[in-house]
Amino acid sequence: MTDVNLSRRALIQTSVGAAGGLLLGFHVPQAHAAKTESRPWTTPTKGVEVNAWLAIDPDGTVTIRVPHTEMGQGGMTSVALMIAEELDVEWSKVQAVFADANRHLRNNKEYVTMFTAGSQLVWRQHPHIMQAGASARERLKEAAAQAWGVPRAQVAAKQGVLTSGARRATYAEFASAAAAVKLAEEPAIKQAKDWWLLGKDVLRLDIPHKVNGSAQYAVDTRLPGMVYAAVKASPVPWGKLKSFNFEAIKNRPGIVGAFELRAVPGKRGQPDMQDAVAVVADSWFRAKTALDLLPVEWDFGESAKVDNAALSAHAKKMLGETGLMTKEEPKALEAIAASKKVVTAEYERPFEAHLRMEPINATVHVQDGRVDVWSPTQDQSVAIQLVANQVGVPEKDVFGHTMFLGGGFGGNGAGGTAVTRQAAELSKRLKRPVKVLWSREEDVAQDKQRPMSAARLSASLGANGLPEAISTRAVWFSLDKANQWGPATADYGIATMPYIIPLRHHERHNLDTHVPSSTHRAPGANQTGFMIESFVDELALAGGWNPLDWRIEMTKGKDDWQRVLKTLKEKSGYRTDLKKGEGMGVAAVECHGTIAAACATVTVSRRGQLTVEKIVVVADCGHVINPRGAVEQIEGAAIYELSHAWHGGLDMRGGRFVNTNFDSYNLLRIDQAPEVEAHFALTGGKKWGGMGEPAGPPVPPAVANAIFAATGKRIRSTPFRLHDLSWA
Numbered sequence: 146m147t148d149v150n151l152s153r154r155a156l157i158q159t160s161v162g163a164a165g166g167l168l169l170g171f172h173v174p175q176a177h178a179a180k181t182e183s184r185p186w187t188t189p190t191k192g193v194e195v196n197a198w199l200a201i202d203p204d205g206t207v208t209i210r211v212p213h214t215e216m217g218q219g220g221m222t223s224v225a226l227m228i229a230e231e232l233d234v235e236w237s238k239v240q241a242v243f244a245d246a247n248r249h250l251r252n253n254k255e256y257v258t259m260f261t262a263g264s265q266l267v268w269r270q271h272p273h274i275m276q277a278g279a280s281a282r283e284r285l286k287e288a289a290a291q292a293w294g295v296p297r298a299q300v301a302a303k304q305g306v307l308t309s310g311a312r313r314a315t316y317a318e319f320a321s322a323a324a325a326v327k328l329a330e331e332p333a334i335k336q337a338k339d340w341w342l343l344g345k346d347v348l349r350l351d352i353p354h355k356v357n358g359s360a361q362y363a364v365d366t367r368l369p370g371m372v373y374a375a376v377k378a379s380p381v382p383w384g385k386l387k388s389f390n391f392e393a394i395k396n397r398p399g400i401v402g403a404f405e406l407r408a409v410p411g412k413r414g415q416p417d418m419q420d421a422v423a424v425v426a427d428s429w430f431r432a433k434t435a436l437d438l439l440p441v442e443w444d445f446g447e448s449a450k451v452d453n454a455a456l457s458a459h460a461k462k463m464l465g466e467t468g469l470m471t472k473e474e475p476k477a478l479e480a481i482a483a484s485k486k487v488v489t490a491e492y493e494r495p496f497e498a499h500l501r502m503e504p505i506n507a508t509v510h511v512q513d514g515r516v517d518v519w520s521p522t523q524d525q526s527v528a529i530q531l532v533a534n535q536v537g538v539p540e541k542d543v544f545g546h547t548m549f550l551g552g553g554f555g556g557n558g559a560g561g562t563a564v565t566r567q568a569a570e571l572s573k574r575l576k577r578p579v580k581v582l583w584s585r586e587e588d589v590a591q592d593k594q595r596p597m598s599a600a601r602l603s604a605s606l607g608a609n610g611l612p613e614a615i616s617t618r619a620v621w622f623s624l625d626k627a628n629q630w631g632p633a634t635a636d637y638g639i640a641t642m643p644y645i646i647p648l649r650h651h652e653r654h655n656l657d658t659h660v661p662s663s664t665h666r667a668p669g670a671n672q673t674g675f676m677i678e679s680f681v682d683e684l685a686l687a688g689g690w691n692p693l694d695w696r697i698e699m700t701k702g703k704d705d706w707q708r709v710l711k712t713l714k715e716k717s718g719y720r721t722d723l724k725k726g727e728g729m730g731v732a733a734v735e736c737h738g739t740i741a742a743a744c745a746t747v748t749v750s751r752r753g754q755l756t757v758e759k760i761v762v763v764a765d766c767g768h769v770i771n772p773r774g775a776v777e778q779i780e781g782a783a784i785y786e787l788s789h790a791w792h793g794g795l796d797m798r799g800g801r802f803v804n805t806n807f808d809s810y811n812l813l814r815i816d817q818a819p820e821v822e823a824h825f826a827l828t829g830g831k832k833w834g835g836m837g838e839p840a841g842p843p844v845p846p847a848v849a850n851a852i853f854a855a856t857g858k859r860i861r862s863t864p865f866r867l868h869d870l871s872w873a
Contacts (some may be wrong), residue, residue: 264835
């Protein structure tokens with residue numbers, strides 16, 4: 146049998162060229178557009194560096210260095226847009242490349258941060274990114290002013306050209322002089338009213354390469370002399386490796402060796418290694434096949450007794466006990482106890498997986514005096530730090546190569562797991578480049594999951610049908626009872642809900658589990674948003690209110706919320722009088738500085754078959770720098786969150802997850818995907834919010850509320866697929 150090394154892009158190219166094959170022709174607009182390359186970390190520039198963020202070539206091409214990862218969210222395009230806006234250069238003259246992570250660390254975090262998560266790239270980082278472009282513009286103007294003997298204020302910089310009276314020069318002509326200019330004061334960035342480029346639809350720079358298959362991901366890394374490792378950690382997290390029998394597989398084709406990897410006592414963080422065994426071979430298929438045949442003995446410990454049912458029972462028990470009070474208001478408890486009309490409900494969500502398109506992987510090459518790493522992290526500088534620590538070398542000797550990510554969704558990306566340390570350790574031992582690729586089963590089993598959570602909510606209603614007091618208690622399962630305020634806690638979303646209720650009381654329990662957990666697209670808000678927004682629908686209906694009008698009434702005085710909810714009412718055509726089997730539901734959640742409201746329209750057959758027909762989303766993120774990209778993020782977040790809420794949910798038995806591939810952890814199929822319609826109700830001014838995540842959290846409760854409207858059945862846990870939705 147002949148070994149064939151067929152890459153993804155080779156398959157695409159071969160398939161479309163095959164006789165009798167299906168050939169789809171289409172055109173990707175290129176005119177007047179900036180560009181990047183399929184390997185944007187290797188793109189050469191012949192230009193002069195004006196500052197760390199950009200260089201200008203003699204032909205006027207501006208190479209913008211992007212310190213953030215591109216995981217499909219349009220980050221590369223956003224950074225390039227913000228700098229081009231301030232620099233004032235033709236968009237067609239821009240090329241974007243990834244910044245050097247080694248340089249970033251070596252020069253005391255020269256790019257401020259390479260962190261790309263939490264919808265923060267535009268929201269939090271726009272001031273210093275845009276100022277980099279503004280600073281370069283003003284340095285160019287100052288260089289021209291000095292040469293021409295005029296004040297800088299008399300020099301204009303527009304579309305790559307400097308002018309003052311009859312004098313005219315390109316940016317390229319003064320790039321070298323501008324690099325030496327030191328400004329007495331850095332310029333302020335533009336206000337939105339002065340934008341010439343931002344706020345307009347722009348095609349993402351990475352799309353052409355992803356369409357034609359040329360885009361390079363970490364998983365595509367190939368190096369001379371490279372070997373491949375398949376790894377299996379304890380199926381029950383933090384179990385102990387007792388032994389393995391290498392003799393059983395050592396004579397299989399291509400086998401290099403089998404190696405134990407050990408957890409470091411006391412090190413249980415997100416990227417730390419657990420006990421595992423790695424089989425190394427000359428191809429990943431051979432390594433994985435041998436690993437599957439390798440006899441391995443584990444000591445799972447007490448965690449092997451844990452399953453979903455046990456954790457759910459524990460959560461229910463703790464919901465009956467007083468927790469840590471994060472909004473203490475005894476009068477709320479008294480009012481509820483004395484009320485004649487109280488609504489109480491319990492909600493729950495299970496552990497959920499990231500399930501990135503690109504499986505967890507990393508490649509590391511340890512050499513004398515230099516180490517290289519290719520790892521799909523959401524902060525490439527972290528990959529350098531992990532490898533330096535694991536190998537025991539200075540960070541300055543480690544070079545990270547930023548590549549496209551096949552999805553991030555939290556947890557610092559796939560490379561933020563133990564895989565980067567595993568690859569570094571194996572390369573250190575073997576003295577050659579090693580690629581570690583987790584199988585999809587290992588990916589799901591050992592990924593850092595979205596925590597399991599639950600909540601009990603009670604509220605008393607007044608004569609007008611509106612709540613007078615509310616008491617909420619939430620539980621959150623995390624490794625070693627990780628306790629933090631903010632995103633990814635049992636407080637976020639519930640304790641921070643916007644509704645004006647006179648008396649509010651909230652408690653939380655942080656419960657211990659052996660399962661490593663981490664952030665997951667829209668952390669915290671994704672679980673608690675489902676709970677609170679389903680519950681307020683129950684409150685509205687119990688009080689005789691239209692659920693959307695209830696939300697508008699309960700946010701009076703909050704202009705941004707009023708703007709979003711009233712726009713949703715206008716755009717969605719929300720109704721409560723549809724016939725049986727049809728329903729519309731609404732929900733609104735604020736996270737990452739953005740308010741997002743959703744209206745879902747569903748149909749449910751008599752036998753309980755659910756169809757989500759349409760989702761309308763209205764968002765207020767303050768400003769939108771690329772409307773096309775923002776709409777794509779709304780669509781992606783809505784589908785992503787609906788997918789997990791409808792079909793997802795990890796099944797733990799005997800301390801391990803058993804549904805670890807797409808045949809058992811189902812995601813939304815294309816024929817189930819609803820139409821997603823996006824609208825903006827922007828506040829503007831000083832408000833800036835994120836866009837990659839906020840549209841997700843309101844979608845599951847909107848769908849659950851629509852299901853209730855269609856069937857009369859209240860969904861208080863996910864995934865929806867486990868519920869009988871049939872009706873008579």
